Amino acid sequence: MKHYLNIYVKFLAQHLKRMLQYRADFLIGAGSFLVIQASGILFIALVFAQIPDLNGWSLDEMIFLYGYFQLPRGLDHLLTDNIWLIPSRVRRGDIDRYLLRPINPLFQVIVERFQIEAFGELAIGIILVAYAIPRLAIVWTPITILLALVFILLGSLIYTSIKLITASIGFWVINSMPIMTTIYNIADFSKYPTTIFPKLVQALVTYFIPFAFVSFLPATALMNKADSTGILVGSIVAVSLLSLLAYRLWLKGLASYQSVGN
Template sequence: MLYFRLFFQYAGQYMKTKLQYRGDLIVGLLSDLLMQAVNLVFILVVFGHTQTLQGWGREEVIFMYGFFLVPFAIFSTFFNIWDFNDRYIIKGEMDRILTRPIHSLFQVILERMDLESLSGAITGIIIMIYAGSGLNLSFYWYDIFLFIIMVMGGALVYGGIFVSLASIGFWSDSKSSIMPLMYNIGNYGRYPINIYNRVIRFLLTWVLPFAFVGVYPASYFLGKSEWYMYSFLTPVMGLVFFTLAVLIWNQGVKRYRGAGN
């Protein structure tokens, strides 16, 4: 209960701060929308030169991209920790975090919360509705619950990977460029997995399972029965990778000796 109360207090303060600078808030939302539009245009350009992509039609890939945007938006909102090493380890703000009787990762998540990134989820749902209408997809009443579960699973996959990467800072106090690299690799999860070679498919499924953020869960709603097993593994992979990330984080916190050492 304490954690929920803290979350809403932080969220309230966050919105008060953002609304003081409405121009910056609007510019941020527009820039996010522009980036999503550019990615969508790229898909349209690709299908301007081909009818299918390894058996996937244009609307199917667009639907997949729309699905990807929803868990990615949740991840971007609550796991905005790309600068964790620089801000909390090198500059010593982790010392402040550890003086409070709340789990350190939860505090970092609250401090780095970026609520306007949730707008990406709305964009993703709109894209899914557009593509789904073109495909004449039909859904059952329980699909909304499966959608929520798979979205949360995909967000936890992303969160688990990046929390694990951030935890490396507890063992190394030097700056690293691995975060931007991993963001770029994560983009592969928004496209059909079978367009890649076997090594990349294995990497995106079991090592850095970004395919569970977009292609695998979206396959269920697209009726791709050959991928159903992977679709239903999405929440499992999310829980496994996020649990592993928290364990790595906790070990890193135990090792941490402060900015002055």
């Protein structure tokens, strides 16, 4: 464990050096995420100029949800973005190098990149949440703060697991990138209160591809719109099942992997 931590810190130092070296690239990358999220907020603001609330959700609550949505996403993006490259690595026969070294292959994949551009997502998330919190009647106790942080962590694990599952499919099909993108896009539903959608969609994002646990359900728990214990338990169950499935699928994929032999 300590060995792994050591390696991680060494890699991190290199990534941060790179960030300082290519400052303009970092700013453009992070700035681009800011603009993208700005477009989402613009949409919500323009719509709320026309209606008083959306299915019982006020503008401030929507902004909180939208901001909160960015945090697990940004965290996952920051730390494990390299998983996106698994399908193309498999196709090119580039997985060999992970198998040769005496370190956990998944750890190697993840540590290879530290997606500094994700700071843009995290920044906008923090700004929006900070803007919304004083406008909402959330009672902040040490427990709610802890709960908020735990939910962010669990949410980002949901992202990582779903990403790893869809990436591992790449061991059996030529290119699983489109599958990854499609599933990843389903997360868009959880930028909005899931309850505004038909029951079928609600069931899909709660029980099958549980993006609702990433932001919508935690946000309702924090805003006292729902029972937080139930959501926490549900979230833990979802994360356990998903990450277990993801890791097993990844291992299975590795076992079936045959390099192109160069």
